[in-house]
Amino acid sequence: xxxxxxxxxxxxxxxxxxxxxxxxxxxxxxxxxxxxxxxxxxxxxxxxxxxxxxxxxxxxxxxxxxxxxxxxxxxxxxxxxxxxxxxxxxxxxxxxxxxxxxxxxxxxxxxxxxxxxxxxxxxxxxxxxxxxxxxxxxxxxxxxxxxxxxxxxxxxxxxxxxxxxxxxxxxxxxxxxxxxxxxxxxxxxxxxxxxxxxxxxxxxxxxxxxxxxxxxxxxxxxxxxxxxxxxxxxxxxxxxxxxxxxxxxxxxxxxxxxxxxxxxxxxxxxxxxxxxxxxxxxxxxxxxxxxxxxxxxxxxxxxxxxxxxxxxxxxxxxxxxxxxxxxxxxxxxxxxxxxxxxxxxxxxxxx
Amino acid sequence: xxxxxxxxxxxxxxxxxxxxxxxxxxxxxxxxxxxxxxxxxxxxxxxxxxxxxxxxxxxxxxxxxxxxxxxxxxxxxxxxxxxxxxxxxxxxxxxxxxxxxxxxxxxxxxxxxxxxxxxxxxxxxxxxxxxxxxxxxxxxxxxxxxxxxxxxxxxxxxxxxxxxxxxxxxxxxxxxxxxxxxxxxxxxxxxxxxxxxxxxxxxxxxxxxxxxxxxxxxxxxxxxxxxxxxxxxxxxxxxxxxxxxxxxxxxxxxxxxxxxxxxxxxxxxxxxxxxxxxxx
Ligand SMILES: Cc1cc2nc3c(=O)[nH]c(=O)nc-3n(C[C@H](O)[C@H](O)[C@H](O)COP(=O)(O)OP(=O)(O)OC[C@H]3O[C@@H](n4cnc5c(N)ncnc54)[C@H](O)[C@@H]3O)c2cc1C
Ligand code: SF4
Ligand code: SF4
Ligand code: FES
Numbered sequence: 001x002x003x004x005x006x007x008x009x010x011x012x013x014x015x016x017x018x019x020x021x022x023x024x025x026x027x028x029x030x031x032x033x034x035x036x037x038x039x040x041x042x043x044x045x046x047x048x049x050x051x052x053x054x055x056x057x058x059x060x061x062x063x064x065x066x067x068x069x070x071x072x073x074x075x076x077x078x079x080x081x082x083x084x085x086x087x088x089x090x091x092x093x094x095x096x097x098x099x100x101x102x103x104x105x106x107x108x109x110x111x112x113x114x115x116x117x118x119x120x121x122x123x124x125x126x127x128x129x130x131x132x133x134x135x136x137x138x139x140x141x142x143x144x145x146x147x148x149x150x151x152x153x154x155x156x157x158x159x160x161x162x163x164x165x166x167x168x169x170x171x172x173x174x175x176x177x178x179x180x181x182x183x184x185x186x187x188x189x190x191x192x193x194x195x196x197x198x199x200x201x202x203x204x205x206x207x208x209x210x211x212x213x214x215x216x217x218x219x220x221x222x223x224x225x226x227x228x229x230x231x232x233x234x235x236x237x238x239x240x241x242x243x244x245x246x247x248x249x250x251x252x253x254x255x256x257x258x259x260x261x262x263x264x265x266x267x268x269x270x271x272x273x274x275x276x277x278x279x280x281x282x283x284x285x286x287x288x289x290x291x292x293x294x295x296x297x298x299x300x301x302x303x304x305x306x307x308x309x310x311x312x313x314x315x316x317x318x319x320x321x322x323x324x325x326x327x328x329x330x331x332x333x334x335x336x337x338x339x340x341x342x343x344x345x346x347x348x349x350x351x
Numbered sequence: 352x353x354x355x356x357x358x359x360x361x362x363x364x365x366x367x368x369x370x371x372x373x374x375x376x377x378x379x380x381x382x383x384x385x386x387x388x389x390x391x392x393x394x395x396x397x398x399x400x401x402x403x404x405x406x407x408x409x410x411x412x413x414x415x416x417x418x419x420x421x422x423x424x425x426x427x428x429x430x431x432x433x434x435x436x437x438x439x440x441x442x443x444x445x446x447x448x449x450x451x452x453x454x455x456x457x458x459x460x461x462x463x464x465x466x467x468x469x470x471x472x473x474x475x476x477x478x479x480x481x482x483x484x485x486x487x488x489x490x491x492x493x494x495x496x497x498x499x500x501x502x503x504x505x506x507x508x509x510x511x512x513x514x515x516x517x518x519x520x521x522x523x524x525x526x527x528x529x530x531x532x533x534x535x536x537x538x539x540x541x542x543x544x545x546x547x548x549x550x551x552x553x554x555x556x557x558x559x560x561x562x563x564x565x566x567x568x569x570x571x572x573x574x575x576x577x578x579x580x581x582x583x584x585x586x587x588x589x590x591x592x593x594x595x596x597x598x599x600x601x602x603x604x605x606x607x608x609x610x611x612x613x614x615x616x617x618x619x620x621x622x623x624x625x626x627x628x629x630x631x
Contacts, residue, residue: 272602
């Protein structure tokens with residue numbers, strides 16, 4: 001690890017210089033919540049934020065995105081032929097992303113960036129973005145990152161990690177991309193003295209110890225899909241769910257989307273839009289048949305996908321980073337932590 | 352790497368009404384750019400997304416065989432938004448094709464074996480592709496006996512009729528055409544449900560694979576027949592259907608447990624399916 005102790009003022013002037021060169025996004029307070037917005041000045045950043053209400057996934061996988069455009073004008077020789085929609089892929093910086101949300105992007109990479117197919121827009125946006133993370137020194141009541149294998153100081157998803165100290169920051173360079181940014185735009189700062197590094201270690205273990213473990217997540221891989229699929233648990237879990245889709249909408253590791261065409265006069269475009277496994281239309285066949293027509297099937301799909309199918313398919317742990325958004329905002333208090341505990345105890349009984 | 356969402360432009364060359372109820376039409380499509388045609392390398396069992404600007408996309412099995420050059424063939428049932436629009440289109444219009452997508456029937460495994468093909472209704476599309484492929488003079492020696500059972504509700508609903516009757520006369524393929532019922536006194540083929548005809552004709556399971564595609568009810572009653580004939584689950588192959596959008600394993604909607612039907616399928620053996628949740 002290469003670290004720099006940097007004063008708040010120096011950090012601000014560094015971000016200011018970055019914002020002049022790059023499109024820069026950071027957590028900004030709007031009304032009663034925080035959200036990632038484009039900034040021009042570091043003054044706009046809410047450094048004291050816990051986490052944004054909407055996850056930053058929309059910066060890579062927008063809620064609604066134009067994929068292609070076309071003409072339907074009979075006089076146009078390229079009528080009906082889809083052309084790529086122009087997009088701005090100039091380099092950008094995201095400042096202040098939480099380690100959980102940054103790691104979520106790596107998990108979603110497993111879906112969009114494969115050896116067989118690459119999602120052109122996701123991979124391009126990942127490529128042009130440098131992530132400056134912000135370590136989390138006081139996790140919230142609904143946070144459980146450490147319990148699902150990420151953590152408040154997890155560096156695996158970021159290019160640079162900032163650790164907030166009293167009146168300064170420790171700036172850790174994690175990746176080559178982070179190194180390049182620091183070389184291009186010198187943030188100043190100095191080598192951190194040992195007591196600062198000790199302090200950072202202390203902050204880290206304090207933050208981590210605020211989160212209690214569920215037990216052994218490895219147990220999720222040991223049981224078969226059908227052991228979990230047929231468990232009576234889903235009937236109880238689904239009871240209160242109103243299929244509103246809030247959980248999937250807010251979740252940084254939910255990526256499902258729909259594709260729809262829209263036409264205005266003789267022009268049209270093909271759009272991709274966030275979709276949700278919680279909606280019955282998601283799987284409805286044209287024939288009327290629907291493999292997940294019942295709510296219990298959809299609720300089970302959401303949790304089984306995150307906690308079992310994803311685990312088995314990619315062997316990179318669960319598709320949940322413990323950000324707690326779905327726990328906080330589910331209108332009927334369905335709590336994924338409770339479901340993880342119950343799935344683990346199912347496994348414990350079986351072993 | 353190319354944008355996997357971008358369809359190749361194609362022109363509708365011909366539209367053939369296949370069935371008496373006019374609900375099934377076969378579309379012959381030609382690539383506008385010859386380099387696109389070269390890139391579109393497929394094997395029987397794969398599908399493609401047919402793209403209609405302003406309407407959307409539908410996943411459709413490829414009914415032509417890679418041994419047929421110069422065009423692609425899709426047989427499309429009129430169901431909802433996109434397929435109804437397609438049925439009203441005319442030759443000469445431009446649409447798009449995106450693919451080939453999904454896996455194919457396991458051609459490497461089928462080599463050297465006898466192949467039993469069982470199809471019902473309009474699920475015969477990729478089976479037609481497979482038969483044309485195997486009958487090609489270059490490929491025919493690679494396979495043992497080829498037995499086909501194909502049924503529809505009545506004679507008017509059989510696909511590819513002229514081809515069927517021609518195949519029926521060949522001696523390098525055994526074809527059993529059947530209908531559930533008919534009042535045609537001239538009908539010289541079988542009458543009976545596909546599972547019953549399969550039982551009656553009893554194709555041998557010796558060194559054989561069975562490929563079964565059709566409505567769920569037909570599959571349900573055909574499986575025990577095949578099992579009695581001695582076909583193990585890992586030698587019974589089928590192709591599944593799920594609602595799809597992306598066709599490349601990214602939009603998340605077509606999974607059965609860990610498997611995306613669009614990318615990991617649509618072709619599975621019953622051995623593989625027995626390990627997945629029964630949610631399709
Ligand atoms: C691998 C595969 C191969 C297929 N092969 C054929 C074929 O050879 N011939 C044929 O007639 N039909 C085939 N189908 C079914 C065909 O895709 C649907 O009938 C068609 O998508 C209905 O579209 P629609 O717009 O008319 O219906 P709507 O009900 O208006 O559907 C809206 C959209 O939902 C999606 N959708 C709806 N139903 C299905 C479905 N059953 N499967 C997948 N996506 C769906 C499509 O994106 C469709 O545009 C196949 C399906 C799959 C998955
Ligand atoms: S937020 Fe809660 S009620 Fe809404 S779909 Fe998710 S689990 Fe169901
Ligand atoms: S499942 Fe809930 S807690 Fe886990 S990453 Fe998604 S929103 Fe956050
Ligand atoms: S159709 Fe999108 S994942 Fe299969």
